[in-house]
Amino acid sequence: MKQLSTQVLIIGAGPSGMVAAGYLQKSGIDCLVVEKNTFPRFSIGESLLPKSMDNFKEAGLLEAIKTEGFQKKYGARFIKGDKVGEFDFSEKYGEGWDWTWQVPRADFDLVLANEIQRKGVEILFNAEVTNVNFCGKKSITEIVINSEEKMEIKANFIIDASGNGRVLAHQLKLNASPKITGNSSIFTHIKETNRPKGKEGELITFEVLDNKTWFWYFPFSNGNSSLGFVSNNDWFGDFSSDNSVAFKEMLKKLKYYKNRFDDEPFLFEPIKMPNISRNVKKIYGEGFALTGNSAEFLDPVFSSGVAFATESGLQAAKLARLEIKGREVDWEKDYAEYMESGISVFSSYVKEWYSGNLQKLFFHETPKTEIKEQICAVLAGYVWNKSNPFVKNHRRIIKNVAQLIDQEGINV
Secondary structure (H helix, E strand, O other): OEEEEEEEEEEOOOHHHHHHHHHHHHOOOOEEEEOOOOOOOOOOOOEOOOHHHHHHHHOOOHHHHHOOOOEEEOEEEEEEOOEEEEEEHHHOOOOOOOOEEEOOHHHHHHHHHHHHHHOOOEEEOOEEEEEEEEEOOEEEEEEEEOOOEEEEEEEEEEEEOOHHHOHHHHHOOOEOOOOOOOEEEEEEEEEOOOOOOHHHHOOOEEEEEEOOEEEEEEEOOOOEEEEEEEEEHHHHOOOOOOHHHHHHHHHOOOOOOOOOOOOOOEOOOOEEEOOOOEOEOOOEEOOEEEOHHHOOEOOHHHOOHHHHHHHHHHHHHHHHHHHHOOOOOOHHHHHHHHHHHHHHHHHHHHHHHHHOHHHHHHOOOOOOHHHHHHHHHHHOOOOOOOOOHHHHOHHHHHHHHHHHHHHHOOOO
């Protein structure tokens, strides 16, 4: 059996794994990537947040992305009946990027993987991990390439960025009850032949049907658009068991976008993902760290998935580098607690979105500029900036402001 060795083995070539690989390569740490699929391949998580731009830049990937001409994302719009809440990232609290991208992930992930390979990092595609054996911090990972060639990889550390594959979470029995429960999603792509010009055909929009149910519209620069619905599991039971028929039935429930997509054929059979949230008991252990969706996924409503994937990939790579160089690393404080501090902010926002409290702030007719800027910074992914009251006090501030709206009708 062929054997390879590396300092850091990265499982998964999505954004989290590629950010980790980019940072390690820049830092002079030997790493090897194994990826279960061949690229390009479809993936969901198509709307980025400005916070990710910092991570792409630090990993040496930003310039390669810029050359591809992906659709720039300057903010997001939320529509509920006749009410509109629009957020412009240039009008947020604090410092940070004012824009990012919305991307077809098959193309975007291929750009990242190609750039990492150009930098000299090897990626073994179509390589499925079958077993991982740990001996202290060191490991031997067994893989099968092209369903036939077996190989062993010795590593000093593993970064599991396997996304929904959740390699180590499954093997080490780390799966746990998710923070957000009971939601499912269905989505597809269309070739939008009659897309409006200008802002209407470029801006990401969320149309809200009720407190629990919403629709997304993500236009891409290649002329395709991503459409999807998210709601509680019970809502999906009101529609056909045939996903294509069901999706057309759901589109008829829209008000703002009603009839807009009626003549646009689906580019693929709509994909339904039940119980979309994921969680684990811990995101690190002796000799490994979990990043991105392999660790946790909350909900797609604020597009936090890739932001957390790149943040965790970069942070895990930084700590793995220090550990390999013989430095003492406090994984609990500098990784688990650090990531949880950001995840908990978005968790509060997701919960208060579905409670309806956050929607009261979003759709207030005369929002207070200061509050809107602070919320906008959270939507941009800057959830570690505790100088922002809507980060520091996230567990109670949304509910408190919503109660004031109800009780006094104050200008917020």
